[in-house]
Amino acid sequence: MINAIVGQSGGPTAAINASLSGVIRACRESGKIDTLFGSFYGIQGIFDEHFCSLFDVVPDENAHRSLELTPASALGSCRKKLPKPDDEGAETYTKLFEIFDKHEIKYFFYIGGNDSMDTVHKLSVWAKRINSDIRFIGVPKTIDNDLSLTDHTPGFGSAAKYLATSCAEMIRDTEVYTTDAVTIIEIMGRDAGWLTACSALARLTDGTAPDFVYLPEVAFSVDAFISDVKEALKTKHNIVVAVSEGVRDENGVYVGESSQSGKTDAFGHKYLSGTGKTLEEIVRERIGCKVRSVEINILQRCASHLSSKTDIDESVAVGKYAVELALSGKTGSMAAFERVSTKPYVCKCAEADLDKVANAVRSVPLEFITPEKNNVTDECLEWIMPLVQGEVSPEFKNGLPVHFIIKR
C-alpha cells in the first residue's frame, strides 16, 4: 500500500479548500495512491490518528466544486509548533514517523502559511536524518501574501477581491452626506501591507479609492496622518483611510499597541487590534469632525461567496502541483507560483526550497509605496490586479451559499 496524508494549518482563507481539492484530485488522478488520509486539525490529527479517507469523503466532481468554494479549513486547523528536528525533538518526530509507517504513508502534504511551512521543513529535515523516504511538500496559503519564494499566495486574491469590493461599497456609503467625516478602515496584515494595498484596487478602473493608504512597511507618523486628513478635508467632505492593523511608528511601536495587553500567540506574535479605534479617537480629538472606524476583521479571510476565480483556479493548480512534486521524488519543497508576465498575466507553478521559505516575510516593496508614505502606486495595483480577476458561482440553496462540511 502506498498512502498519502494531507493537513491544513494556520488561519482560514477562502481558497485553502481549493488547494485541498487540488491535492485530492491529483492523488486520485495519479493512480499511485491507495488511500489519501485527511488529517483533522493539522499535524495534531497525526498524533491523534484522527483521519478520514478523502477519496470517500470527496467522491465526485460536485463535491470537489463545492469544497473549492467553502471557506476555512474543511479538515480543521491547528497552531501547533513542532520542536527542532534534533535530539531535543527526537521523541516527537519518532512518534510521528511511527504513525506514518503504521499507516503506510509515503507522502505528506501540508497546506498553510509561514508557520506551517516551518513544520514541513522540520519534518523533511528529520526524514533526511533518519533516512526516511517519505516526501514532505508544503502548499502555501495565506491571505497576507507574505510568503517568500512565491510570486503570491493562494487565498490572497480572494481576500483582495473582497477587500477592494467592500472598500468601494463603503466609499459609496460614506459619500452620501455633506458633513465632514472621516472613515478609517482597518485591514489585516501584521507585517505586510499587501491586503491594505488592495483597498485601492478600484482606482485603476473607476477612480474609487481610499484617500490614504497606510502600510506597515514604512514608519507611521500620527502627525503626518492628521496633517494628511486635515489637508484633504479642505477640498472634500468624506475622507476614507485604509490602514493596516500593523502600522507602527519610527520606534517600531504599534499604533494599536497602547490598547493591547501585550498578549502573544503560540508563535510569539503580538495580538493586534484597535489600530482603527486608536486613530478614530485621535481624529476625534485633534480634528473634531465625525469619525468612524471599521475593522473588517475575519470577514476578509472567509468571504468565499466573492472569491476570485483566478485565485480559486490557481489554488487548485498549486495543490495538484504539490502532488506532482512529491510523486517525482521531491521533498522539503513548497509548491509555489512564478509570474511569467503581468500584461498579459501568465503564471505557472514552480518549486521552492523550504529551507529558504520558512519564516521569511515578504513585504510590499518600497517602490510600490508613494514617497509621501500615504498611498500605494499604480504599479502596485497593476501587480495585484490580475489576482482578483473572474467571479465564482457558488451554489445557493434557499438564498444562501452551500458549504461543504467534512464531519470531524
Add this chain to the structure above:
Amino acid sequence: MINAIVGQSGGPTAAINASLSGVIRACRESGKIDTLFGSFYGIQGIFDEHFCSLFDVVPDENAHRSLELTPASALGSCRKKLPKPDDEGAETYTKLFEIFDKHEIKYFFYIGGNDSMDTVHKLSVWAKRINSDIRFIGVPKTIDNDLSLTDHTPGFGSAAKYLATSCAEMIRDTEVYTTDAVTIIEIMGRDAGWLTACSALARLTDGTAPDFVYLPEVAFSVDAFISDVKEALKTKHNIVVAVSEGVRDENGVYVGESSQSGKTDAFGHKYLSGTGKTLEEIVRERIGCKVRSVEINILQRCASHLSSKTDIDESVAVGKYAVELALSGKTGSMAAFERVSTKPYVCKCAEADLDKVANAVRSVPLEFITPEKNNVTDECLEWIMPLVQGEVSPEFKNGLPVHFIIKR
C-alpha cells in the same frame, strides 16, 4: 409643464437606488411627467435648488440595471429634520413650496426610513393647509425592517442575505480550531432585532447558526448570557453569538452604553457601538477563554454585490407603485408591501397612511423569540426566508463590481 422630484434620505442600503430606479422608470413610462428632478442630498437639495434631470442621467436599460445594483443613495442623503408644519415652520415650508412652484413640481417622492417618512408626512400636512395640489408620497427603505404598516422594508432582504451568508462564513472560520473560543458578532439594530435574527437563517437549510441570538426586544441579562455560553462550552469548542447593538438590560441601559460618551444624532437617537466589545471583555473576565468580537458595521448596509434579487425586484416595484399612487391623486401616503402568503411567498404593493407610519417602530414580535430569550424561532426564520431568495448579477470590470455614479 408637469414635473416631479425625487430625493433619498437617511442611511444607505443596498436597495435604495433600486427604488430610485423604479420611480424613474414609472415616471418615464407614464408619459405624464415632463422632467423628473433628482434632488441632491435629500430635502437639502430642494432648499439649494441642487437638482439633476433623471431622465437624462439614467437614459436607458443598462443605466437602470447598473443603478439598481449600486449601494447607498446615488443622489446623496441628509438627516435634515423639518420643523412642525404649523405657524412655527411657516417660513421653511413657504420657501419649499415656492421652489416647488418655481420648477412646476407637482409630485414629490422621498425614499427613506422613519425620519424621512416624517418629512413626507409634514410636507403633505402643509400642502393640505395651503390647499396645494402637490402630491407627496414616501417610499420606504431601511435595512432595519422597523417601519410599521408595511410587511417589510426594501433593503432589509439584501442586508439579511449578506448577514446570513457572512455569519455562515464566519462560523466556518471559527470552527477550525479545537481550543475553546467565543466569537461575538455585533449586528446593527437600535430598537428592532430583525437584522440580528437573520444571522440564524442558514439554520433552516443546513443547521448552521450562531449558538445564541440576542435581540433588543427582550431584556438582556449579562448573567444569563454568561451562563448560556458556559453551558454551551461544555459540549462544543466554538461558540458563536449574534447580538444586536441595541440590547439593553431590564432597566433599559444599553450594554454598549458604558463605553459611549452619550452623544446623540440630529433626531435625538443615542449613538451605539461597543456592545460586542463590552461583551468580549466580560467573557474574557468571567470565562477566560479565547474570545473575539466582530462588528459587521456599515458593510451590512452597503454590500450590494450580494443583494437579494427578491429585495431588488421588490424595491424597484415599490418605487414604481409610489408613482402610480401619486398619479392617481394620492398624497401623504407611503408605498408599502402587503404579504399575501409566506408559503408560497406572495407579496403585493399597498398604500399606507403616513399619518400612522411616521416614527412608529415595528419590532420583532415576541412569539418569534424563544422563551429563553437567547434565540429566534424557526417561524421567525421562515418569515424572513422569502426575502433573501435569488441572486443578482452585478456587472464586473477588472474583477470588481461596477457602480453607477451620479455626479453631484
